[in-house]
Amino acid sequence: MESPVILKILHNGKTKEYFVNKQDKLHTDLGILHLEELKTKSYGDKIISHLGHEFTIQKPRAPxxxxxxxxxxxxxxxxxxxxxxxxxxxxxxxxxxxxxxxxxxxxxxxxxxxxxxxxxxxxxxxxxxxxxxxxxxxxxxxxxxxxxxxxxxxxxxxxxxxxxxxxxxxxxxxxxxxxxxxxxxxxxxxxxxxxxxxxxxxxxxxxxxxxxxxxxxxxxxxxxxxxxxxxxxxxxxxxxxxxxxxx
Ligand SMILES: C[S@@+](CC[C@H](N)C(=O)[O-])C[C@H]1O[C@@H](n2cnc3c(N)ncnc32)[C@H](O)[C@@H]1O
Known part of the structure; x- marks a missing residue:
């Protein structure tokens, strides 16, 4: 899948989301995500940070x-x-x-x-x-x-x-x-x-x-x-x- 995508995670009752586009890595307080993995993923799949947290991949929409x-x-x-x-x-x-x-x-x-x-x-x-x-x-x-x-x-x-x-x-x-x-x-x-x-x-x-x-x-x-x-x-x-x- 091509960037951009939304990466979303529910953590401690709160949703966090990230809009990523053509970056290699995303640094978050829940760990680092290696974004080249997106190439083999589909919307709805998960991508896992180096601390083991799962982020769901979503297709961006107008909002x-x-x-x-x-x-x-x-x-x-x-x-x-x-x-x-x-x-x-x-x-x-x-x-x-x-x-x-x-x-x-x-x-x-x-x-x-x-x-x-x-x-x-x-x-x-x-x-x-x-x-x-x-x-x-x-x-x-x-x-x-x-x-x-x-x-x-x-x-x-x-x-x-x-x-x-x-x-x-x-x-x-x-x-x-x-x-x-x-x-x-x-x-x-x-x-x-x-x-x-x-x-x-x-x-x-x-x-x-x-x-x-x-x-x-x-x-x-x-x-x-x-x-x-x-x-x-x-x-x-x-x-x-x-x-x-x-x-
Ligand atoms: C309020 S913004 C528009 C925002 C836009 N509707 C959006 O959702 O992103 C107004 C824009 O009109 C442009 N503008 C001003 N006068 C213009 C003209 N005579 N012809 C074309 N664009 C013009 C400005 O440069 C500015 O970027």
Whole structure:
């Protein structure tokens, strides 16, 4: 089996996991693992440390890339990606346009469902990092393109089922969407601030798609402790507003 893989162990009631990629050895507090052994293993097999602890080998999935892939900035978080997938009905025949690529996390989630994802990133170094993350994901249906989406969208002669914009440039992009989206397709714009979301709504109003909603998804983890069960007291931070327009 090829890297990357997740190595997982339950020890003293706690799960520990490691995302490994192309290393020879992994040093853990439960011993050293010789990773060339992975070549002869399958997912679900065990690999044993020199102290005799057994680690299970798992195939990484999109949430593992959110947790472990190298980041160039803030990737979109799974709770918000879920809102996009659910509200657009993303499916295996869809062609998606995404910008900016950032760390490529949203593109990896979308690419694990859709037929194809075309994603634009303006910065060379971010693009290179995203290219490595996409390569690690093993997905072959994600096409990374270098460029300013506000300019590139004007020359596109492709059409898309779903368009995701997670960039401050979204405002300049919206007016070009009707020319490249299939009838019935969805555009999703992610806004960190109310002001940005308002600007996006104003731009959308000018081109008047059929339905537009703006959502904030508040997620609460439930903690199960000896004293009782309740929503976690850890701070619930704001992530973004998600505007979804159907064309
Ligand atoms: C918040 S990040 C996107 C994160 C991404 N959705 C993810 O899940 O990893 C925004 C990205 O947009 C890029 N960007 C900014 N302006 C752009 C433009 N005009 N065209 C393309 N990319 C742009 C930035 O360089 C940055 O990498």
């Amino acid at each position: 593992d890339f959110f947790k472990y892939a190298k980041r160039t900035g803030a990737p979109m978080v799974p709770k918000d990606i879920g809102v996009i997938i659910a509200n657009t009905g993303l499916c295996s025949t869809d062609i998606v346009l995404d910008a900016g690529t950032g760390s490529g996390i949203l593109a990896i989630y979308l690419g694990s469902i859709a037929k194809k994802v075309v994603t634009y990133e303006i910065r060379d170094e971010f693009m290179e990092n995203a290219r490595q993350n996409v390569e690690l994901s093993g997905l072959l249906n994600i096409e990374l393109r270098k460029g300013d989406i506000a300019v590139e969208i004007q020359g596109l002669d492709e059409r898309f089922d779903v368009i995701t914009l997670d960039t401050a440039a979204a405002k300049e992009v919206i007016r070009h969407i009707p020319g490249i989206i299939y009838p019935g397709g969805f555009a999703v714009i992610y806004s960190p601030f109310f002001e940005h979301a308002k600007e996006i709504r104003c731009e959308l109003h000018k081109i008047n798609p059929g339905e537009v909603i703006t959502l904030e998804n508040i997620e609460r983890e439930i903690s199960f402790g000896e004293r009782g069960t309740r929503p976690s007291t850890a701070r619930v931070g704001h992530t973004g507003f998600i505007t979804i327009a159907r064309f």
